Amino acid sequence: MGLTAILVALIVLTIVLAAVLLVRPSITAGATGKALAFVALCVLPALCIAGGLSTHMQRSEQTKFCISCHAMENYGKSLWLDDPSYIPAQHFQNHRVLADMACFSCHADYTIYGPLKDKYQGVRRIYEQYLGTPSKTIHIRGGYKNGQCLHCHAGARGFEENPIHMALMDSLKSNEMSCISSGCHDMVHNASEVDHLKMWSPGQ
Amino acid sequence: MKIGTLGMERVLRIASALIVVGLIIEIISLAWFHPLAFALFAFVGIIVIGLGILIYLASLILVVSPPGEHRAE
Numbered sequence: 001m002g003l004t005a006i007l008v009a010l011i012v013l014t015i016v017l018a019a020v021l022l023v024r025p026s027i028t029a030g031a032t033g034k035a036l037a038f039v040a041l042c043v044l045p046a047l048c049i050a051g052g053l054s055t056h057m058q059r060s061e062q063t064k065f066c067i068s069c070h071a072m073e074n075y076g077k078s079l080w081l082d083d084p085s086y087i088p089a090q091h092f093q094n095h096r097v098l099a100d101m102a103c104f105s106c107h108a109d110y111t112i113y114g115p116l117k118d119k120y121q122g123v124r125r126i127y128e129q130y131l132g133t134p135s136k137t138i139h140i141r142g143g144y145k146n147g148q149c150l151h152c153h154a155g156a157r158g159f160e161e162n163p164i165h166m167a168l169m170d171s172l173k174s175n176e177m178s179c180i181s182s183g184c185h186d187m188v189h190n191a192s193e194v195d196h197l198k199m200w201s202p203g204q
Numbered sequence: 205m206k207i208g209t210l211g212m213e214r215v216l217r218i219a220s221a222l223i224v225v226g227l228i229i230e231i232i233s234l235a236w237f238h239p240l241a242f243a244l245f246a247f248v249g250i251i252v253i254g255l256g257i258l259i260y261l262a263s264l265i266l267v268v269s270p271p272g273e274h275r276a277e
Contacts, residue, residue: 041260056241
């Protein structure tokens, strides 16, 4: 919130300076006016773009951002399912992932250009939702990659010493066998059924 | 193409207006917590602000000094 407040203050300052130039462009006749114009019409707007991009990128990693989209509502609800066999609910409720970054933790592309690819996919979904034909069920392009599980679980004792994982380790690391679609951890979001399932309420 | 002092003022007005509009769009996108706010900023706000900056920078290159104004050698 602090950084956003600073950014908003910077934007307001830039608007005021740009508005002065909009009303009285003649002040740029002098050297001071030229310097002011350079700051108000080049330096500060560029900073506002950079600050805005950074803020929006950080906000898009939050759970409430992802589930603010209507199509994602049931996926958000599935985090509160009262059944530990559901992988997202188990991770979210036990804080195995940061609760306010739950979606991002398991769906981020942990590669160099991952954040850009994620934003591209997000924008594609927005396009499909509002300007194209949204599909009834949401599919991850290329399927869910084991790398997203292994980003945290690889090297963890409980994972590495599990006899089933040990026997399948090469297949898991090469993505030959999926963690979630091979009958092992296949209870994922089940978004279409979520309204009929029991929910967990903290403190009850 | 070169622009004179009066033309320069007009160009500055256009650049300022675009930047003000773009920044207002940015403030709206920051106040709205929704994926569409991201799209609004990325595809409208940045383009409008960027266009304002580019017009201003182009005006620096294209401006011509009024007659009688000489630089000290």
